[in-house]
Amino acid sequence: MSEDYHLPICTCCYAVRVEPHRRNSPRPTCMTCAEKLARAVKHTIAPLNKSNYMVFTDASMLKQLNPKRTT
Ligand SMILES: [Zn+2]
Numbered sequence: 001m002s003e004d005y006h007l008p009i010c011t012c013c014y015a016v017r018v019e020p021h022r023r024n025s026p027r028p029t030c031m032t033c034a035e036k037l038a039r040a041v042k043h044t045i046a047p048l049n050k051s052n053y054m055v056f057t058d059a060s061m062l063k064q065l066n067p068k069r070t071t
Contacts, residue, residue: 022062 007017012033022028029037 007020007023008028010016010018010030010033011027012029016030017028018028019023022030022034027037
């Protein structure tokens, strides 16, 4: 029994099994897809920063909704 049978299939192209060192990743992919996704990550940084800003806005709104908690 080879350990390769336990390796998950690439969640991007579904054509090949991922490399052993990627098997524990939340979204395992083969090396080719990992490189594609690494480039795509750059485009997701802006939305992530925006959501962080939204969370901060929510916190200040909470203060306005709960004046007793501003001390
Ligand atoms: Zn792939």
